[in-house]
Amino acid sequence: MEDGEPLFWDDSEDSFTFLGLYSSQQRAEQRIEQARTLPGFRDHPNGFHVHEYTVGQTHWAEGFLVGEQTDG
Incomplete structure (x- = not known):
C-alpha cells in the first residue's frame, strides 16, 4: 500500500470522520x-x-448520488 485513508465509521449515525492521508x-x-x-x-x-x-x-470522476434518485 502506497497511501491510505483511515476513516472512522459510526453505523448508528451513518457518518464518518476523516483522520488523514x-x-x-x-x-x-x-x-x-x-x-x-x-x-x-x-x-x-x-x-x-x-x-x-x-x-x-482521479477519483469520483462521475460525481456521486445523495439519497434516493428518481428517473425523469
Whole structure:
C-alpha cells in the first residue's frame, strides 16, 4: 500500500470522520492507535477502516448520488 485513508465509521449515525492521508499502512495504523485514546473514538475502538487510494489519480470522476434518485 502506497497511501491510505483511515476513516472512522459510526453505523448508528451513518457518518464518518476523516483522520488523514498516510504514506503507508503502518503509519495509518499508528494514527488509529493514537485516535483510539481520544474522546468519542475510544467508545468505538473497532470502528476504524483504512481505504487505499493511489495518489495522482482521479477519483469520483462521475460525481456521486445523495439519497434516493428518481428517473425523469
